Amino acid sequence: xxxxxxxxxxxxxxxxxxxxxxxxxxxxxxxxxxxxxxxxxxxxxxxxxxxxxxxxxxxxxxxxxxxxxxxxxxxxxxxxxxxxxxxxxxxxxxxxxxxxxxxxxxxxxxxxxxxxxxxxxxxxxxxxxxxxxxxxxxxxxxxxxxxxxxxx
Numbered sequence: 001x002x003x004x005x006x007x008x009x010x011x012x013x014x015x016x017x018x019x020x021x022x023x024x025x026x027x028x029x030x031x032x033x034x035x036x037x038x039x040x041x042x043x044x045x046x047x048x049x050x051x052x053x054x055x056x057x058x059x060x061x062x063x064x065x066x067x068x069x070x071x072x073x074x075x076x077x078x079x080x081x082x083x084x085x086x087x088x089x090x091x092x093x094x095x096x097x098x099x100x101x102x103x104x105x106x107x108x109x110x111x112x113x114x115x116x117x118x119x120x121x122x123x124x125x126x127x128x129x130x131x132x133x134x135x136x137x138x139x140x141x142x143x144x145x146x147x148x149x150x151x152x
Contacts (some may be wrong), residue, residue, distance in 0.1 A: 024063040042083040042117040069119035085114040
């Protein structure tokens, strides 16, 4: 049986403070999609990552909804920019195969978690070099041998 629904406010079963959440549940499998606040140019939606061998078992993650950014006059998608995930480092404990005194042993792991999305300019297709801004005319600052930095 498949059930769906939306909860306004934190879902007590998920202990989430992200706000409204929509969920889909089917025979023991539950997928929660959290609706993050949306006054953004790069919309994102949250989801819960589940791993039984990790502590915490549930981790909220965000993913970008649009390829471009909503920078148009009426909120339309602009492909001169792209939505890119923003990552945050986190420490989790991962269960190992070892046992000590009849209990599982956990090891510390560093992970990066997507926490939102931001807009970044789409790179020019014509630029081939790694530092293409320095190759453009007018971008180089020409200093003479007698020039000194300001303030000296």
